[in-house]
Amino acid sequence: MSSIAVHEAKQMLRKELKKRIAALSVEERANQSQYVITKLISHPIYKRSQRISVYLPMIHEEVNTEGILRHIFKSKKSCFIPQYIGPKMEMLKLHSMEDYQSLPVTKWNIKQPATDDKREEALSSGGLDLIIMPGLGFSTDGDRIGRGKAYYDTYLKRCSEHQSGMPKTIAVAFKEQIVEDIPTTDSDQKIDHVLFGYMDEG
Numbered sequence: 349m350s351s352i353a354v355h356e357a358k359q360m361l362r363k364e365l366k367k368r369i370a371a372l373s374v375e376e377r378a379n380q381s382q383y384v385i386t387k388l389i390s391h392p393i394y395k396r397s398q399r400i401s402v403y404l405p406m407i408h409e410e411v412n413t414e415g416i417l418r419h420i421f422k423s424k425k426s427c428f429i430p431q432y433i434g435p436k437m438e439m440l441k442l443h444s445m446e447d448y449q450s451l452p453v454t455k456w457n458i459k460q461p462a463t464d465d466k467r468e469e470a471l472s473s474g475g476l477d478l479i480i481m482p483g484l485g486f487s488t489d490g491d492r493i494g495r496g497k498a499y500y501d502t503y504l505k506r507c508s509e510h511q512s513g514m515p516k517t518i519a520v521a522f523k524e525q526i527v528e529d530i531p532t533t534d535s536d537q538k539i540d541h542v543l544f545g546y547m548d549e550g
Contacts, residue, residue, distance in 0.1 A: 380545030397477035441468035475511030
């Protein structure tokens with residue numbers, strides 16, 4: 349498949365996945381979020397990871413990760429969250445749930461540290477053991493389609509350059525985000541494990 353054909357196929361799939369997610373009730377999103385978080389915190393990779401990055405969700409569009417944050421702090425693990433500035437994403441230290449609650453909200457309705465907020469950055473302070481991956485859709489064998497900005501694919505490449513071993517990656521998703529096939533290019537990074545609501549997975 350040519351790069352143009354892949355791009356067009358991805359755009360069509362993004363539209364379909366956005367419709368599926370929009371059709372979910374608030375209650376269904378909450379129930380699936382709780383289910384998949386329970387799966388995550390019992391996963392052996394999560395259990396042995398100490399430095400974990402967690403995306404902060406677009407409200408009503410992604411699995412709510414607040415339960416993951418609470419468990420990380422309760423377990424005395426280190427938590428890092430995305431900060432998006434232009435085309436670049438960094439993972440910055442989050443200290444507590446109170447710290448999380450005080451974060452400003454961007455125009456995309458996502459919490460993140462302000463641009464002038466000086467915090468510990470993951471890759472310059474020891475790297476990451478685990479990245480909790482967001483996305484619009486996933487296949488059960490680890491292919492992912494994001495929102496087209498390539499933030500996470502780019503960040504994973506940076507991880508390979510700045511730390512001795514690659515962090516593990518786990519996606520958390522609603523079951524409606526799981527598709528049989530996702531068009532990909534060589535720059536798309538596979539995910540180690542995909543966890544999703546109610547009938548999982550690998």
